[in-house]
Amino acid sequence: MITAARNKAKRAYARPNPDYVVDYSDEVTVEQAEKLTQYVRKEFERGNWVTVEQDS
């Protein structure tokens, strides 16, 4: 039932970019994740961020 409610029409945001490749053979490391955190840190320092949904 939950799944049924969540099934929506496909949401297309853009066309595929041929420059991108699907490659996820490597595991993500903590160091890589930390780099992302540092990269986007400023985005979350301004504004009023609230949670919409989260793990229950």
Added chain:
Amino acid sequence: MGLHYFDISTLPRRYDIAWCRFPLDGNDAPGIKLRPVLVRATKRDTESGRSAVVVSYGTSNLKLGRRDRVDLVIQNATQLNRLNLPMATRFDLDIMSIAPWCSEFFAVPNHAESIVTGSLNDEQIARFKTKLKRRETLKQMAEA
């Protein structure tokens, strides 16, 4: 940074599978590799149209027998097809990241028509929750 945020109406839902440009490249900018991520939470900025997703990363490095007890593994061919995952995938629940919901970080993979390619079904959600509980139990045992 000048990120190009998607409209908040397109924000994925919890338990959706989306495609993320990760890891960052040598210049610490989003790279050309796309990997599936499991959306675990979503956030929005009430003062702007910006939004973000909290994700766990997928890998085709399954590590069966070692990690499948604590990570979510999807390898059933029907389910892989339904979620538009091109190969068996383990979502590593160790690491979570928050990423802006923007075109710099999320893109449509060549084999699909949208960034969000599916949602976990009820059985998978239940399995995901079981993994989280097992992790909590193991953590408590380790601390005892």
